[in-house]
Amino acid sequence: MNLLLIILAPLLTALAVLVCRNKEQVKWTALAGSLAQLILAFLLYFAFRHEKESGEPAQMLFQQDYALFKNPNIHFHIGVDGISVAMILLTAFVVIAGVLVSWNIEKMTKEFYFLLILLALGAYGFFISLDLFVLFFFLEISVIPKYLLIGVWGSGKKEYSANKLALMLMGGSALILVGILGLYFSSGGSFNILQLANTNIPGSTQNYIFPLLFAGFGVFTALFPLHTWVPDGHSSAPTAGSMFLAGISMKLGGYGCLRVAAYLLPEGMKEYANIIIVLSAIAILYGAFATMMQKDLKYINAYSSISHVGFSILGIAMLTQTAVTGAVMQMISHGLMTALFFAVIGMIYDRTHTRMVAEMGGLMRMLPFISTVFFIVGLCSLGLPGLSGFVAEMTVFMGSWENTGAFYKIATIAAAMSIVVTAVYILRAIGQTVMGPVKKESFLSLPDAKWNEKLAAIILLAGILAIGVAPGWLNDLLRPETEQFMHKILGVK
């Protein structure tokens, strides 16, 4: 399969959106484009699986390499492994759902959809890049639309949030850029991930570069204490913006931590692993406790995202194959789950015009579909078996516990304690919004979900259930790659 299609599809969609003449055309073009992306993502998955099953030994499949510049040595080099395929699938799911829930955007529809698709383009490009410079380029492509999506279409203190987000992400980018340049020079002039993986970079150099890269990507994935753009950013963003931000954008960071920081700098990773474990365990619990105190649905999901994303970081830093597999699963699972969560919050807000938990109540009566989805996604968040969150978290726990030593056990127990706190805040939110007595007379006539909203929810739910009920396919996709990763980390050739 030609990987260029993966980025050509969103590129063409974005351009097509630009030439559309009215809102209807824009919407349908965007939907058609995102459907094409979804189909391509599935084709990629099946093609990848087919290649693997027929015994293809290469680490990265479907590679293409075009030299852009001789000096510096920049190549447009792309290829995918199981992890990137999973990420691309996630992106495609979130994109189509995001397009669907934005159906009623009135303000500058064309620009809105253009930016959405542009963001997706950045994500797709990021996940297939094998050249750090190109990877960085795509990462930046995905930052700019976020700023605009929040600043223009946002709500509340949107300018503040947009600036904060952009500045923090730019700060993260700066760290990443310095890190990448460090890698380039210490490896004798290469941005190529595959080459860098085989270059021996001295341990002391790794110890300098690693924190830059990990912290840089850590900003994107909301690593404690670099997470503060998350609550404000999410709460000010329009629904699809939040979905993309939490569903895709935070995953760019997690993927970068794994693929770039940890994979290319194994010595640095091992050196800092314990610090990262402490930070992520804090993030998991602290995020959960902070969520317990939130009153606004979007803040609830934003803080809970900090807690959930902590599992990805924890899994990576635990450095066992099972834990790392769990970390990637958590990225996928959380991406789907949180996108759906924000989608549902958006649907509720569109109707009730409030996001305050205390002002709602008994929504189940008027909005059975939306309420049921809200309920299911809440259960996914609190790790109910049969939904994706459980599989991912359990895999992280199982992998973490493989480490011997009280330190790792305590960190795992601390992380596991969050399942109780999560249950508390999720049930509190559910109990006060969808259950309980109806608080306002005017709520009694609220209309339930429309076709586009239903479709968006069903698409994301399908993903959540596909992982939750039968996780084998995802596990099979990821395990060979994490095995490779662990070989590299442990220095086995």
Add this chain to the structure above:
Amino acid sequence: MPAIIYILIPFLPLAGFVLLGLFGKKYFKSASGWIGTLLMLVSFILAVYVAYDYFSATSIFPRNVPVKYTWLVFSENISIDMGVLQDPISMMMIVVVTFISLMVHIYSLGYMKGEERYPTYYSFLSLFTFSMLGLVLASNLFQTYIFWELVGVSSFLLIGYYYDKPSAVAAAKKAFIVTRFADLGFLIGILVIANTSDTLDYNTLIATLTSTGSEQASSAAASTFLGASALTWGTALIFIGGAGKSAMFPLHIWLPDAMEGPTPVSALIHAATMVVAGVYLVARLFPIFSINTPAVLDIVGWVGAISAVFAAIIACTQTDIKRILAYSTMSQIGYMMFALGVAGYGGESGLGYTASMFHLFTHAMFKALLFLGAGVVIHYVHSNDMKDMGGLRKKMPVTHITFLIACLAIAGIPPFAGFFSKEEILLAAYNGNTIIYWIALITSGLTAFYMFRLYFSIFWNKPYQADHHSGHKSEGGWIMLFPLLVLALGAAGSGFIPFGKYINTDGIPLESHFHLQFSILPVALGLAGIFMAMWLYKKQNNRPEKLAASLNGFYKAAYHKFYIDEIYLFVTKKIIFNLIGRPAAWFDKNVVDGLVNLAGNTTTAVSESIKKLQSGRIQQYAIYFLFGAIGLAILFIYIWK
């Protein structure tokens, strides 16, 4: 037997859940009850067929895994198979679960008729039955945990069925969160066991750990944290999970509140099936508890005994009939728990194990019957409170007789079912732990007292005053009375099943000996309890108040459930919310974010100096931003070249 039969037993209810949940409301609103019941009936018939086939095939009962599907591979050592485990206790349990569920399905056809969310009710019932069947058939610890959680959520859904009632929502939340807290123990226990034994499959787990000299057994026995072995920690943590689900002291606080759910639900979930999951879990791992970690088994025994007497005392003082039954459930599960606790492995010493499973079985019959009977009464008087009842025996003869049978059964009066199972438990306790035996004996007197207090208060005492809403006065149709009659047969006759022959620790049939002289004391205490209740409650009089007044402080404490709820409330609200949650949120908003804002403000101050560029229009900023970024990228590349 084809694998599909095993699979169908849990999957028929699942089909019911999906079907009724997705399409019930639109397409078959009034038929949904019958659809759910029919699926349940087929599932029940299959369960009986499978169990009959299993128990009649041979006289020794092997542990088979007839169905297996690899679900998730965690690592080279640990992979999780979804499977069906066939052994005496799982076969007994599928019959119990499908039978009680079927009875409740039938009963609800009458009880829930006309409810607005009738299809939803049946879909939740089906979901619960599916989860419970998955739990009892699970072939490994991880699978048990999966269904354990699903059972928890179906319980949440059913307790919160009347979701617009704040008290129902609160009760549902409480049940879920308290059991979740206990499940944290279960979860960590699983991690410990997976790590020390390299497997979670019940068969392999029991085989490797209980065989002396296996590598895993010796490494699991090596002392770790605080001097206890890893396996001790593992089983103790798993027991915490079990204690939570089975409402053992001090994790019992959710059970009385769970009575907010519809009464048939209480009968099915919070009396006969789900709450015994903890007992079942300990029984499932019994060889490991007994051979590897006897210390934990002692804890199981004590927790059970304390819960039994504690709940019985509270039950004597309550006036809400469903709550009385809830405390009685907790007390009876305490019996099952300590029966396991006092049991040993193999031969006669395994009597406690047999007795526990026996009591689980008989208890399911008479407790479901009590709840369903209480449901009829509540339907009739529109109140849960004992004070609003009295003199109902003439108004509802079928309910009266069946309820009496159930009370006699739970009080342990021969020849009703509870007598046999309770005798076995007492005998096992007598042989195992004298203090627990005496606790159990006192509890059985209390049990007889509070059950007959309930019985006399409902059906005798003051004459029934027909009040204003006495329109449709009847006992409820035959659809509701039929399950009562069937369960009454079970409560009266199931004691004659020779349980020891089928369910025992080591596969060697256990003869149940009947010791007449041993039975005299418990039966006499039971009768004393009944007469005491009769003296106090058969006719309206002021003796109960006098008695309560003479017991002043103790009575008050028991009436307030020994203030356990208040203690929990203090810990959660005052300590967790105020001392952890609030500071975390404050810290994040003011300190972490404060630093970021400080950095941001400094930057803004700098940019004040280039104010001309600030037009205040974000779109314009955006364009600057876009061009700036592109420009920087180009510049960057060129400088490099």
